[in-house]
Amino acid sequence: MGRKGNRFVANAVAVYGINDRWNFEGNLSWSYLGRDKVADPVLGSLVDELKNSNSNVFILSAQPNYMVTNRFKVGVNYSLLYRNANSYDAVQEQFVPAKLKQSAGIALAYAATDKLKFDFRLAHFWVVQQDGPFLPVEFQKFGFPAQFVSERMLEPPGLHYTGWSGGLAAHGQF
Secondary structure, rough: EEEEOOEEEEEEEEEEEEOOOEEEEEEEEEEEEOOOEEEEEEEEEEOOOOOOOOOOOEEEEEHHHHHHHOOOEEEEEEEEEEEEOOOOOOOEEEEEEEEEEEEEEEEEEEEEOEEEEEEEEEEEEEEEEOOOOEEEEEEEEEEEOEEEEEEEEEEOOOEEEEEEEEEEEEEEOO
């Protein structure tokens, strides 16, 4: 049982018009959670955790756009997410790893009418995740000559993975 600490959030958004066809959109965000409240094992009341299990999260995005027509916009984007430390969410009983995530992709926007707009995004992402909470595991593998060998190791290790993300949205005004 517990309660999340106070949350601090700061955001900045800027759109700069270069000319009547080009513009640049930028976004910077920072968030931080203060110390969580955890149950005192003796008294049962909620007290501040001894070590802050939360981290800073920074998000940066940049997107230059080109207006192909008055209704159709094309952009390329880059985004960066950085969580500086491993943390543990005691309320949801979930390990949250420190990581660096980068993504690059395209964005399309089409205004069908003055009251109906469609957005499409597609991006490739790269993630480098720090080591996990190191849980001991044992597994069997086939050894030589024709025998099974047990190995013990700590999992999960640091992870490096890539993938694709995308989205399609419709915005209507009634």
